[in-house]
Amino acid sequence: MPHTPTNALSPDQKIEALREELRHHEHLYYVLDAPELTDAQYDARVNELRKLEAEHPELVTPDSPTQRVGGKPKEGFAKVAHSRPMLSLDNAYNEAELRAWAERVLGGLPTGERVRYVCELKLDGLSMALQYHAGAKHEAVLKTGVTRGDGTIGEDVTSNVRTIRSVPLHVDAAKLAKAGLPQQFEVRGEVVLPQKAFEKMNADREAAGLAPAVNPRNAAAGTIRTLEPNIVAQRRLEFFAYFLLSEGEPLLPEQSTALQALRDAGFLVNKHARTVDSMDEVLEFIKKAEPLRDGLPYEIDGVVIKVDAIAQQRRLGFTGKAPRWAIAYKFPARAAITQLEDVLFQVGRTGKVTPVAALAPVFIGGTTVTRATLHNADEIARLGVRIGDFVSVERGGDVIPKITEVVEDAKHPRGTREIVFPRLCPVCGSELVRAEGEVDWRCINAVCPARVREELLHWSARGVMNIEGLGESMVAQLLGQSASLIGGEEEVAETGAPVQVTREPLVLSIADLYKLKGKRDQVLALDRVGEKTTDALLAQIERSKSAPLARVLFGLGIRFVGERTATLLAEHFGDIDALMNATADDLEAVNEVGPRVAQAIVEFFAEEKNKTLVHELQKLGLTMQAEKKVIGTTFAGLTFVLTGTLPTLTRDEAKKRIEAAGGKVSGSVSKKTSYVVAGEEAGSKLEKAQQLGVPVVDEAGLLALLG
Numbered sequence: 001m002p003h004t005p006t007n008a009l010s011p012d013q014k015i016e017a018l019r020e021e022l023r024h025h026e027h028l029y030y031v032l033d034a035p036e037l038t039d040a041q042y043d044a045r046v047n048e049l050r051k052l053e054a055e056h057p058e059l060v061t062p063d064s065p066t067q068r069v070g071g072k073p074k075e076g077f078a079k080v081a082h083s084r085p086m087l088s089l090d091n092a093y094n095e096a097e098l099r100a101w102a103e104r105v106l107g108g109l110p111t112g113e114r115v116r117y118v119c120e121l122k123l124d125g126l127s128m129a130l131q132y133h134a135g136a137k138h139e140a141v142l143k144t145g146v147t148r149g150d151g152t153i154g155e156d157v158t159s160n161v162r163t164i165r166s167v168p169l170h171v172d173a174a175k176l177a178k179a180g181l182p183q184q185f186e187v188r189g190e191v192v193l194p195q196k197a198f199e200k201m202n203a204d205r206e207a208a209g210l211a212p213a214v215n216p217r218n219a220a221a222g223t224i225r226t227l228e229p230n231i232v233a234q235r236r237l238e239f240f241a242y243f244l245l246s247e248g249e250p251l252l253p254e255q256s257t258a259l260q261a262l263r264d265a266g267f268l269v270n271k272h273a274r275t276v277d278s279m280d281e282v283l284e285f286i287k288k289a290e291p292l293r294d295g296l297p298y299e300i301d302g303v304v305i306k307v308d309a310i311a312q313q314r315r316l317g318f319t320g321k322a323p324r325w326a327i328a329y330k331f332p333a334r335a336a337i338t339q340l341e342d343v344l345f346q347v348g349r350t351g352k353v354t355p356v357a358a359l360a361p362v363f364i365g366g367t368t369v370t371r372a373t374l375h376n377a378d379e380i381a382r383l384g385v386r387i388g389d390f391v392s393v394e395r396g397g398d399v400i401p402k403i404t405e406v407v408e409d410a411k412h413p414r415g416t417r418e419i420v421f422p423r424l425c426p427v428c429g430s431e432l433v434r435a436e437g438e439v440d441w442r443c444i445n446a447v448c449p450a451r452v453r454e455e456l457l458h459w460s461a462r463g464v465m466n467i468e469g470l471g472e473s474m475v476a477q478l479l480g481q482s483a484s485l486i487g488g489e490e491e492v493a494e495t496g497a498p499v500q501v502t503r504e505p506l507v508l509s510i511a512d513l514y515k516l517k518g519k520r521d522q523v524l525a526l527d528r529v530g531e532k533t534t535d536a537l538l539a540q541i542e543r544s545k546s547a548p549l550a551r552v553l554f555g556l557g558i559r560f561v562g563e564r565t566a567t568l569l570a571e572h573f574g575d576i577d578a579l580m581n582a583t584a585d586d587l588e589a590v591n592e593v594g595p596r597v598a599q600a601i602v603e604f605f606a607e608e609k610n611k612t613l614v615h616e617l618q619k620l621g622l623t624m625q626a627e628k629k630v631i632g633t634t635f636a637g638l639t640f641v642l643t644g645t646l647p648t649l650t651r652d653e654a655k656k657r658i659e660a661a662g663g664k665v666s667g668s669v670s671k672k673t674s675y676v677v678a679g680e681e682a683g684s685k686l687e688k689a690q691q692l693g694v695p696v697v698d699e700a701g702l703l704a705l706l707g
Contacts, residue, residue, distance in 0.1 A: 023168075077156055082151070082154060086127055086149075087151055092327050092329050093332075098305070098329055099279055102115075102282075105307060105324070108684065114277075115307060117276050117308060118255045118274070118275050118306045120272070120273045121289060122301055122303055123270070124216065124217045124298075125240075125299075126191050126220055127147070127191075128161065129154065130161065130186065130189075130239075131146070132184060134183035141169065142167065142168065142170070143158075144158045145158045147225070149462065150462065150463045160232040161224075161239075162229070163237075164191070164232075166268040168266045179264035181251070182251075186245040189241040192238050192299065193220040193238075193298075194298050195298060195299070216299050220237060238298070240270050241262045241267035242270070250310045250313070255306050272289065272292065302329050304328050305329060315645060336362045336369075337390055337392055338360045339388065340415065342358040343380075344356045347425060347427050349557050350557065351445075352441075353422070353426070353432060353442065353443060355376070355380060356371055357374050359391075359393065364394075365395055372393050374402075375402075376440055383406060385415075388415020389406050389408075390407045425443035428449060430443050447508065449479060453476070456470070457471075457472065460475070465551055466544065468537075468540050469537040470537065474529075478505065478523075479507060480504055480506070515620075516541060517542070520534060547622075550570040552622055556604070560596060573626075576614055576618070584598040632661040634705070635661040638675065639664045640663055640675050640702075642654055642655065644678050644680050644686070654699075657706060669685050669692065673689070675695050675702075675705070676695070677697055
């Protein structure tokens with residue numbers, strides 16, 4: 001596109017002409033990697049547009065290229081509900097697991113139905129949802145950018161997303177027509193930090209006397225949640241689009257056509273995607289993709305395989321946490337040999353003591369590794385490892401380094417120092433205990449500083465009470481400990497040794513967080529903490545009081561009680577007092593709660609300090625009762641399984657009606673199933689129901705049962 005002469009144009013025409021030209025060159029540079037202008041020429045056009053907009057501020061629009069970076073730092077990020085849950089994917093690690101998944105896919109579809117797959121590189125970044133709304137000139141304009149969050153609710157990071165040059169702020173009418181898109185749609189994809197940008201960021205951090213970021217993915221996640229868009233813009237993040245929705249539903253009939261539509265609309269789509277007709281071709285794609293990981297300008301850790309046809313995706317549906325129509329094949333962990341220099345011992349929130357290997361620095365898959373887990377005393381014995389040994393280190397799932405074996409040859413002599421597992425807590429000095437039948441040694445001192453620190457971090461986590469600002473550094477300081485800035489986010493250096501107490505603690509338990517309001521001046525006096533930070537933190541802590549009972553239960557850190565179990569317990573017992581007084585038999589009556597989980601809950605509430613904590617949180621105003629749902633009794637005690645496509649109800653709608661009538665919906669058919677609700681093209685579940693003699697009804701039959 002030649003430079004548009006603007007002398008004979010009106011101000012609004014000049015501005016619009018410059019915007020179109022800049023959008024064209026942004027697309028060439030950031031999406032097609034085929035720039036036509038030098039940086040200086042591009043900057044000159046931007047400055048010309050800025051000058052015109054400054055002279056005519058009434059003509060400035062949010063989708064102008066000058067508006068990618070601007071505005072004051074944000075105070076925090078608002079929460080936004082996703083139009084459709086952003087679920088994680090199940091993983092496969094070898095050919096057998098991948099073929100087993102393919103068999104499950106075929107088993108969930110009518111016999112003989114052909115399945116095509118789309119293979120895409122699994123980018124190692126963070127998921128993002130972009131929502132576009134109709135503009136004034138038949139175009140689509142970026143409205144919001146939302147992080148994945150907990151999969152149901154994310155954070156509005158629009159001001160930061162706008163700085164990503166590969167994200168179109170504006171999709172014009174011509175591109176919409178070419179792509180076959182309406183003016184309102186949603187794009188999902190992955191935000192990544194390219195390797196060169198990661199290296200530059202770390203060089204800048206080291207020059208400033210800061211520790212380098214651990215890896216590109218963590219750096220990208222930390223960057224997108226930075227409260228200053230100017231800093232985000234400097235990091236040069238990229239956004240790869242891979243999913244297209246409208247009002248929470250796939251917009252086009254195939255995933256492959258959606259990828260092409262995204263390209264036509266001007267989005268950056270990874271070029272290494274391919275549609276194939278068989279699992280043999282999927283495996284061939286994986287075989288060719290794995291060697292790419294060392295030469296690509298961004299990190300990948302596998303391949304995502306999706307059923308191409310959206311109609312088949314709908315029939316296959318979802319489990320509780322992942323789609324049945326997609327899977328992630330994870331590449332084998334990267335490994336390297338290095339020397340074990342020492343072993344440190346860390347204490348977690350449950351008191352578990354974990355041995356951590358201190359390693360001579362070694363570069364593995366884009367990251368310098370200096371620490372690796374040794375899991376427990378039994379693992380040390382199994383490996384036969386000694387301090388001074390040369391060891392093979394893997395990044396499991398390309399994330400958590402672990403030692404897999406001792407290397408012994410002429411180049412790698414054995415170490416001489418035995419690893420002695422401590423019998424006293426390395427932080428508080430209390431005697432460690434190992435319960436019968438368990439492999440882990442634990443500190444049972446409830447007020448051990450290391451345990452309290454981990455409890456606070458767990459309590460404040462995004463998927464628990466979601467207290468923004470209560471990160472590693474802030475927790476350390478509230479506990480009276482020193483902290484340092486690492487990787488662009490506030491974290492305490494993972495030395496494995498006790499952190500020195502440098503001042504009187506402001507917090508010694510979870511309950512103490514809710515008393516900080518009366519200690520504002522003392523919080524304000526902490527290092528690198530100003531008035532805005534203090535007030536924002538106190539507001540976040542106060543807001544967390546309204547978190548539902550299920551989050552509180554999850555936050556308490558009861559062994560084996562994760563997010564789902566906490567939700568089931570809250571729904572079943574209704575309030576914290578009923579749960580605290582429940583027997584093991586009462587607990588085992590809860591769906592999905594077995595003897596081990598029940599015993600752990602009983603033991604937790606048998607400890608006086610835990611009961612005291614709960615009562616204190618009650619007095620401080622936290623939510624200790626589940627939200628009451630009005631549930632009918634028509635289907636009380638009945639279990640339903642849904643299969644196939646119903647004529648008028650979606651599966652979610654049918655599920656909600658069944659649950660509202662007091663029934664339960666299961667994902668599998670058994671002798672305990674009361675009814676199978678079968679729609680068009682019902683698959684193996686219908687066959688199993690017929691084999692077991694389980695009653696089968698269609699949608700009309702379900703509605704008749706509902707009355």
